[in-house]
Amino acid sequence: MELYTGVIHPLVLVVSALLALAGIATLVWAPAHRALRVLVPVTYVIVAAHTVTVAFLLFTGTDVDLILTLGYVIASVALLALLGIGRLGTPEAAAADPDPHRPVLTAVQVTRVDAAAAVIVAVALAVVAWRVLVILQGAA
């Protein structure tokens, strides 16, 4: 439990904050997209660590609502799919899709979409981590 409250949870919050900052910076200044692209795999790793830690706590006897906690953990993993969603709007991706309404984005628009998605995902990840913390602390 100390590992979760002392290391994993603060790490998730720090990465969420960095992701939000990088997203806002990219919205303002497109070259900051490089920093955002570095942060995406870091976020994957931290969310994976968060998932493993919570799963470990759940299966080692922490008395919490299993469905609710797992629901939040699954939600945090599902959110990762939205990171870098701008790639779906590149001309190559759009050309492979028969949908005529699929947006085709310019390079700058791809960075803006990635940035907006990063800000939304960052906020959602922080909220999910906070909810998991509340649940786990309630059981402690």
Added chain:
Amino acid sequence: MNPVARIALIVAYAVLALAALGRSSYQIATKLSEAPVPYLVSGVSAVLYLVIAIALWRHWAGVALVGTAIELAGVLTVGTLGYVEASWWPDETVWTGYGSAYGWVPLLLPAIALALLLRERRARANDAGPAPAQEGTS
């Protein structure tokens, strides 16, 4: 609609759909009898968020417009009823307090989406131009 704004809206609606679906399916599955109205309202809002996200993605402008209008009406109605008739709501919904538990995103999002969708609709109507006058009616 600007594609960046459109995709940002889709992402925001997808996240809200995920949150509302998770919350409502848990509440409906485990304790529906405790507060049926709030939990069913949360379920309806979850479905609505999902439909709007898909409509925005598939470019179903009419569905998105109607969906966001219903959503805005729902947030305003449930938010107001929460204060006026608090006894009707033994537990919170996604729209309680005008979406305060979700940082008022449930209130802001349909307002922004409606504004963008209506602007797009007006622009499309202007592009189509005025209908040609009909000649020689009977």
